[in-house]
Amino acid sequence: MLVADDEAMVRAGVRAILARDPGIEVVAEAPDGHEAVKAARVHRPAVALLDIQMPLLDGIAAAAQIHRELPGTAVIMLTTFGEDDFIAHALQAGASGFLLKADDPRELLSGVHAVAAGGAYLSPKVAARVIAGLRTGRLTNGTPLHHSLERLTEREHTVLSLLGSGLSNAEIAARLHLVEGTVKAHVSAILSKLAVRNRVEAAIVAWEAGLVGPS
Template identity: 45%
Template structure:
């Protein structure tokens, strides 16, 4: 028997999950809670294998509750079930120790399979979330493996600061004001940057700053 706790602040939602679990002969419903703190106390007082955890709840949210539960000796696995399928929620949940991240409209059969998988030590993530996480990992890998153009590593810390401001569209006067240096000194820095990088213009320098990740869109 897989011992399961259901945590959700909406009574109707909890009732639906509990009815589904009660109908499965391989699952024992240990109890239910309407907030994170009650969930932590329930798990501490009852032997539990898997916790179905909502995120947005009054008082302690599901992420913090997951973190506390996973810090217990011999903790149960936690499956996050949420309406808010965002990258931030997914990353926070997995970082807190959750074994899975699913949306609440997951079909009943798949939810039961997810509980079994979590109890067996597996990880379960909804397909849409998995795709986004993979995209993030690929983007991070590409950024990490991107070769550094010849000369970029020779820039001084000050020259990198100047290059970053050039990429943000700052004029020499604006750069001088921000860095509290003379405008002539700024011109010298820009000239040296172009020479070291083998570039012909500030536009090329700005493009290179974005391509190498020195400056990111939105910075």
């Protein structure tokens, strides 16, 4: 994976946390968004962990570029900020996860594994803000997101609800007794029919439409 933060001490701390997990390998570091995009192009990591506020190119702009050029690289935003605007912009940039630096280190490991497996991950604090934002319309500009759910098949409804619960393609496949390729096809169809960019936005649709319980 790729770790990008303009503070060397933060990068060292993140690497130390990730080193606890033998299933995670850091292949590159970057001190700014511009270098993060360059490193992602070279190494094509499964996951890119980006700080939001970085020089030259901020993390959100870098996330959008990586998402556009390297769809096989999932992006997690890591920041000290939890304001709704940052969350909304990160999701719009195609981020698959959002963590706060104040989160428990275990959240970082969980988030990396979740997005690497094709899932989405919001730390509990961020998820709470997203749900609150949906209730007030701050994250959707007051526009209902479930208007196109009628275009989904019954199976796609089921997949969307499981996706909204944070399950990866493999976990959904196991739950529904399907092959993973079939689930991937369902997810692609869901994203297209809902006109959303990624799994996180689809999950937000599921939450807003009441397909996912409060837990």
